Amino acid sequence: MKAAVITFPGSNCDRDMHVGLQRATGIAPQSVWHKDTSIPEGLDLIAVPGGFSFGDYLRCGAIAARAPVMNAVVDFAKRGGLVLGVCNGFQILIEAGLLPGALMRNAGLKYVCKAQTLRVATHDSAFTAGLGDTATYAIAHHDGNYIADDEELARLMGEDRIAFTYEGNPNGSQMDIAGILSENRRVLGMMPHPERMNDPALGGTDGERFFNGLVGALETA
Amino acid sequence: MKVRVDITLKPGVLDPQGEAVRHALGALGFEGVNGVRQGKVIVLDLATDDEQAALAQASQMAEKLLANQVIENFTVTAI
Numbered sequence: 001m002k003a004a005v006i007t008f009p010g011s012n013c014d015r016d017m018h019v020g021l022q023r024a025t026g027i028a029p030q031s032v033w034h035k036d037t038s039i040p041e042g043l044d045l046i047a048v049p050g051g052f053s054f055g056d057y058l059r060c061g062a063i064a065a066r067a068p069v070m071n072a073v074v075d076f077a078k079r080g081g082l083v084l085g086v087c088n089g090f091q092i093l094i095e096a097g098l099l100p101g102a103l104m105r106n107a108g109l110k111y112v113c114k115a116q117t118l119r120v121a122t123h124d125s126a127f128t129a130g131l132g133d134t135a136t137y138a139i140a141h142h143d144g145n146y147i148a149d150d151e152e153l154a155r156l157m158g159e160d161r162i163a164f165t166y167e168g169n170p171n172g173s174q175m176d177i178a179g180i181l182s183e184n185r186r187v188l189g190m191m192p193h194p195e196r197m198n199d200p201a202l203g204g205t206d207g208e209r210f211f212n213g214l215v216g217a218l219e220t221a
Numbered sequence: 222m223k224v225r226v227d228i229t230l231k232p233g234v235l236d237p238q239g240e241a242v243r244h245a246l247g248a249l250g251f252e253g254v255n256g257v258r259q260g261k262v263i264v265l266d267l268a269t270d271d272e273q274a275a276l277a278q279a280s281q282m283a284e285k286l287l288a289n290q291v292i293e294n295f296t297v298t299a300i
Contacts, residue, residue, distance in 0.1 A: 107235075148291070
């Protein structure tokens with residue numbers, strides 16, 4: 001699997017994403033800078049990492065979503081490329097219009113940072129096909145409270161596009177939503193960080209299964 | 222000329238920050254605060270002196286970047 005990781009000013013999980021992908025694929029992912037106007041050829045996956053791009057100014061992810069590289073990312077997604085957005089990356093993908101809804105300030109108004117158990121709500125995607133029924137990843141966010149109107153929520157439910165839900169809602173998200181898929185199931189946005197639960201030293205290895213599962217799904221596809 | 226863009230959460234969108242402010246006002250002894258909604262004000266200093274053009278430009282900016290129309294409404298006012 002050929003992957004790239006995008007770095008914005010303020011990204012801080014790009015390195016973890018890099019390590020997660022490299023361990024699973026055996027190949028170092030390419031690094032793409034936010035000012036690049038094109039992406040490397042022949043990619044299978046683009047990862048938009050967590051962090052605080054542009055200092056969370058205006059709205060989380062709003063400025064990054066309009067960065068030069070994002071036109072290429074949107075084109076890649078529309079051509080059926082796999083795009084993974086984690087935490088701030090999820091916020092960026094929503095702001096870029098690749099995923100529906102919005103991520104608001106946590107209902108408890110506090111930054112939440114802990115290991116979080118999730119229910120894998122669908123196995124019908126390259127990202128989730130290799131997972132069990134639950135997974136524990138790290139969460140670390142202030143604005144992860146997912147909201148969408150009733151019509152959108154019904155669509156997400158009806159089309160089986162809710163990828164992960166929280167066991168014990170940490171942020172007020174509607175329907176406990178922790179991650180969602182695009183219509184073509186090739187774009188995943190999620191608040192929890194598999195790349196930060198990728199080594200026993202970090203408190204768990206469920207993230208390893210996430211990346212290995214993704215590589216496995218691509219190999220069998 | 223300058224244009225003010227007021228950005229507010231749409232009715233029905235829960236505003237956790239507004240709720241926290243409402244509770245704090247109650248704790249300070251301000252009674253009868255039925256609701257608090259928090260928003261943003263952005264002042265644009267635009268090159269044009271044509272009010273209609275400035276308002277149209279500001280609206281486009283709000284639609285493309287300044288407001289998230291999934292959860293927010295905006296108004297533009299010449300100042």
